[in-house]
Structure formats: structure tokens, C-alpha cells
Amino acid sequence: MPQSRTAGLLAIYPHITSRDRLLLQLLDDHHVLTTDQIHRMLFHARRTCQIRLSELAALGLLDRFRFARDGGGSQPWHWTLGHNGHRFQAAAHNRPEPTARTSRQTVQRLSANPHLTHLLTTNEFFVRLTAHARHHPDAQLDRWWSETLTSKQYRTITADGHGLWSVDDTNVGFFLEADTGTEALRSRVVTKLDRYAQLIRRGGPRYPVLFWLHSEQREEHLHRLLRGKPGDVPAATATHHNDPADAVWLPAGATGRVRLTALPSDHGQPVADNPNYDDGVFVL
Template sequence: MPQSRTAGLLAIYPHITSRDRLLLQLLDDHHVFTTDQIHRMLFHARRTCQIRLGELAALGLLDRFRFARDGGGSQPWHWTLGHNGHRFQAAAHNRPEPTARASRQTVQRLSANPHLTHLLTVNEFFVRLTAHARQHPEARLDRWWSESLTTKQYRTVTADGHGLWSVADTTVGFFLEADTGTEPLSRVVAKPDRYTQVIRRGGPRYPVLFWLHSEQREEHLHRLLRGRPGDVPAATATHHNDPADAVWLPAGATGRVRLAELPSDHGQPVADNPNYDDGVFVL
């Protein structure tokens, strides 16, 4: 008698480590990472990372894609959930089991998504914080919410992501606006206005972090921010730096500060993601 689909998935369980489960959850939440991003978050040796990703792909837990580089060669592998990975996460969170066709369509849509570069940029921000915390025991990323979860929890906020960053006894919340240079700055500078409703409802007064792709764009944005009054604090930095370090220039300020030094008022609590324990997801 042929095995059922459930029995087939159970047969994979002895091969899944706690680190694998964390990776599956991260991909379920944030969709796609490059090999380098996974290496920096979860592994010490790059070769070990590459071998393990290949093993997980052979088990059907992961899938991957990559594109040709302009001028020759290939881009790095982009990793996402494979069919068994989707099945595993569906079982873990009491969701309907996806069909093989649905899993294939998810990968195809993700790979062809015109916003893929932006998604990878958003994820890179949090990957760098995670990597920083691995090297600094006093630091930790207590919360990493995607755009969809942030919007669900805060309703009027459409940030690219939300996080809580702690160093020793200091915890700073933030909303992330990751910039790839495709939007006009007139639209970018208006984004802090979205967060005023959260503050007026008694919610947190977290800084809005503009993570910009060039120093020139950062300089131009600061000129625009100086002329905009408002209750929402904002700070800028570029993609070239570790976001945990003293790289953030608050609007109206002249000196840069660390992420943990930005002002942060947590306000009233919001309901946390039920997939996490007490809203905390420590890597």
C-alpha cells in the first residue's frame, strides 16, 4: 500500500534540526534569502551552510532560483520554501496543506516579483542586525515583523518592517522604510505622516528609519525632512553600514547615533504574532 502524503512528510522529520526549523520559519515569514544571508544568520562556516541548504533542497524542504548577471555569470542562489517546507509550515500553524501546484506557483510568483530586490533589501537590514547580535552577546533582535504583519498589527502603518532592538537593558522599537532609489523623494518624505495615527491612538512613538541606497539621496532627504513638522521621529542611514552602529542621523540633528540610542516610546502594547512566544523571536 502506498504511503499517505502525511506519512511521507513524517519520514523527513528525523532529518530536521532545530536550526532547520528556524530557517523554515524565517522563510515562511520573510519569503526569500540569499545563501550569504542565511550563512550570516545561522551558520559559522559558509561551506557548511551550502552543504546543508543542498540537503534541505534534496528533502524538498527548500527550493531555489537565481538569475544571470548582466555582463556574464550568475547571481547568488535565492532560497525559499519548497513543497515539503510549505507542508511542514502549514502543519506547524494549522493551515490547509498546499498542493504541489500551489507550492510551485508560490516560488514562480516570488521569483518573478518586480519587488524582489526591495524585499531582499528589507530582509538584509534585519539579517545585519541578526549577524551583529551573534557577535555581540549584549545585543539581540527581539522582534522582526514583516510588512504584512506590521500592517495587520498597526492597521494604518504600511512600513516595510518593524523591529525591537535591545542592547543590555535598553530596547528601541522602530519602523523600517527601505529605499532602493526608485521612489521620488517627495513621496518618501511624506511617509512619517502615516504613523501619526498610531501615536494618537496611544500606540508607540517609534522612530521611522529611512535606510537609503546612497549618501546623496540621504542628503537630499534630510533637506526635505527639515521643513516637515510632526510628532514622528525619523532618522536616516545608508546601505553601506551596519545598522546597529553609530550610523543613524536623526532629522534635524548634526551627529550620528547608534540604533539603541534613538528615542523610543513604546506606548500601549499591541497584540503580538501568535506564531511567536510573547512576541519575541530571538535568533
């Protein structure tokens, strides 16, 4: 009698570690991570990371793709869920089991997504906070929400992500706007602050909006534009080459840079925008 699909998946379970399960959940939530990003978050030795990723790919839990560099050579491997990874996550979250065709299409669409660079940039921000916390016991990334989950909770804003960051007894929430240098700052980026202001007026959280920018020139330009905006929404900027956990954030209207935990943060009423919130617990 042929082995059922469920039994085939169960046969993989003895090979899945707690670290593997964390990685599968991260990829389920955030779609794609590079080898380097996974190494910094979950492994000590890069070679160990590479070997384990290859083993998970052989089990069908992960899939990968990469592109050629314009100047020669190849970009790093981009890792996402493989078919068995999709099946495992579907079982873990009581979702319908995907077909092999659906899993293939998901990877193909992700690899061809014109916003892939932006997604990796957004994920890199949170990867750096996670990696920083690994080496600083007083720090912790308590929440990492994707754009999709953030939109479900706060339906009128279009943040690239949302997080809660703690150092010692100080906790700050934030919304992330990750910039890859392709959007017009005046017409696309600055106008987003109006939606954050509306969220605050409805009793939602007054979290700082973090503009993580492509270059120092973009940062200077944005601060010139922010001078004409109302101060209802706390906003701060930094550039990609900095560690977001360090004192690199320049608040709008300020002259000195501060750490993330020094930015004003008011949690407001987290149930204000989403009826799926029940006693502070988000219900998917």
C-alpha cells in the same frame, strides 16, 4: 497500499534539525533569503551552509532560483520554501496543506515579483542586526516583523518591517523604510510620516522611523525635505553600506550620528490598532 502524503512528510522529520526549523520559519515569515544571508545568520562556515542548503533542497524542504548578471555570471542563489517546506510550516501553524501546484506557483510568483530586490533589501537590514547579535552577546534582535505582519498590527501604516532591538538593558522599537532608489522621496517617502503621526496620536507606539537609503545623495536630499516636516515622528537615516547596529543613524535635524539604541522610543499602547491582540500576545 500507497504511502499517505502525511506519512511521507513524517519520514523527513528525523533529518530536520532545530537550526533547519528556524530557517524554515524565517523563510515562511520573510519569503526569500540568499545563501550569504543564511550563512551570516545561522552558520559559521560558508561551505557547511552550502552543503546543508543543498541537502534541504534534496528533501524538498527548500527551493531556489537565481538570475544572470548583466555583466556576465550569475547572481547568488535565492532560497525559499520548497513543497515539503510549505507542508511542514502548514502543519506547524495549523494551516491547510498546500498542493504541489500551489507550492510551485508560490515560488514562481516570488521569483518574478518586481519588488524582489526591495524585499531582499528589507531582509538584509534585519539579517545584519541578527549577524551583529551573534558576535555581541549584549545585543539581541527581539522582534523581526515582516511588512505583512506589521500591517496586521498597525493597519494604517505601510512600514517595510518592524523590530525591537536590545543592547544591555536598553530596548528600542523601530519601523523600517527600506529605499532602493526607485521611489520619489518627496511624493512617496516623506508623506509616509503623516501616517506614523496619526498612529502616535491614536496612542500607538512612538517608534523612530528608520530610512535605510540607497546612497549618500538620497540621504542628503531626504534630510532637506525633512526640515519642513513636523517633529511628531522621530526619524533617522543611514545608508546601505553601513552596519545598522553601529553609530550610523542621523536623526532629522541633528548633526551627529548615533546608535540605534540612542534614538527615542516609546512603546505606547500596542493594542491600539489591532483587535487580535490579547494581553500583549499577537494572535494570528
